[in-house]
Amino acid sequence: MARRAAVVVITAGAVAATGAVSGPGSDPSASTTTTTCTPPPTGTLRLPAIDRRLPVTVHVPRHPAAGAPLVLALPGSGQTGLDLARYTGYSRLADRAGFFVAYPTAMGIRPSWNISGAAAGKRDDVAYLRTVIAAALRSTCADPARVGVTGVSNGGGMSARMACDAADLVSAAAPVAGGYGSLPGCHPTRPVPILEVHGTGDTVVPYVGKGTSGFGAVPRFIAQWLRLDGCPRVVTGRSSPADDVIELRWSPCRSGSAVIHDRIRDEVHGWPGADAVHSSRHDFSATARTWAFLSSYRR
Numbered sequence: 001m002a003r004r005a006a007v008v009v010i011t012a013g014a015v016a017a018t019g020a021v022s023g024p025g026s027d028p029s030a031s032t033t034t035t036t037c038t039p040p041p042t043g044t045l046r047l048p049a050i051d052r053r054l055p056v057t058v059h060v061p062r063h064p065a066a067g068a069p070l071v072l073a074l075p076g077s078g079q080t081g082l083d084l085a086r087y088t089g090y091s092r093l094a095d096r097a098g099f100f101v102a103y104p105t106a107m108g109i110r111p112s113w114n115i116s117g118a119a120a121g122k123r124d125d126v127a128y129l130r131t132v133i134a135a136a137l138r139s140t141c142a143d144p145a146r147v148g149v150t151g152v153s154n155g156g157g158m159s160a161r162m163a164c165d166a167a168d169l170v171s172a173a174a175p176v177a178g179g180y181g182s183l184p185g186c187h188p189t190r191p192v193p194i195l196e197v198h199g200t201g202d203t204v205v206p207y208v209g210k211g212t213s214g215f216g217a218v219p220r221f222i223a224q225w226l227r228l229d230g231c232p233r234v235v236t237g238r239s240s241p242a243d244d245v246i247e248l249r250w251s252p253c254r255s256g257s258a259v260i261h262d263r264i265r266d267e268v269h270g271w272p273g274a275d276a277v278h279s280s281r282h283d284f285s286a287t288a289r290t291w292a293f294l295s296s297y298r299r
Contacts, residue, residue, distance in 0.1 A: 044057060071102070081105045085103050153205065173194055243282055245284050276288070
């Protein structure tokens with residue numbers, strides 16, 4: 001019999017989570033959340049509306065625990081947070097692995113994130129997502145030192161923006177098929193581990209960028225983070241986790257961070273593997289890969 005999930009609406013201040021943030025080298029199993037914080041029941045939690053936007057849906061896993069990680073999952077242009085939840089299967093993986101997932105939605109009839117910060121008529125999405133993270137942490141009792149961010153397409157670009165402008169909140173970022181051309185200057189307050197997943201057959205945000213200038217090229221984005229994270233300039237690890245996938249690693253970088261790139265031959269624009277939550281030799285799952293990466297780091 002299918003388990004019926006509860007739908008809970010919690011005010012932003014209903015549950016409080018406190019604790020100091022641990023630095024690099026801390027015990028990854030140690031929670032910074034106090035034992036007095038009680039997580040919400042299993043199912044769907046809806047945060048109260050923030051900045052007059054659609055309420056953020058948070059998936060609470062089957063066995064919620066204070067101090068579990070939180071993943072911020074950002075949909076692409078034209079998608080809602082619930083669309084991304086169905087597309088990626090992230091909530092099913094959260095049930096198995098025991099973490100929380102927050103699915104915010106951008107503004108507009110065709111929602112899209114203000115990656116550049118200068119889009120006409122758009123609000124400050126960095127400020128909005130910072131507020132979402134704080135509200136989700138309070139409401140779930142998740143560990144504030146283990147907040148990973150991922151997203152696809154326009155949401156991938158926005159997850160990269162959060163690594164730049166919210167490094168004090170985000171432990172790691174894993175953009176998928178991201179659009180990076182309109183990102184403003186990047187000045188993170190600390191090294192941020194980065195996983196970039198991209199298909200060479202992407203024609204929406206091409207791997208080599210657009211036009212003769214290579215606007216938004218993936219290699220250029222990776223080179224920027226090698227510099228920001230203080231990584232070796234030459235590849236230090238190369239593997240093939242699945243057919244047609246080459247994984248390149250640059251490490252060690254400053255403060256234990258790393259930059260990793262999964263290049264998928266001929267893969268078109270989107271979330272590789274869709275809602276599959278397991279990777280195999282023949283099937284690459286962006287859901288499984290991004291979680292494996294994000295769960296490896298804490299602030």
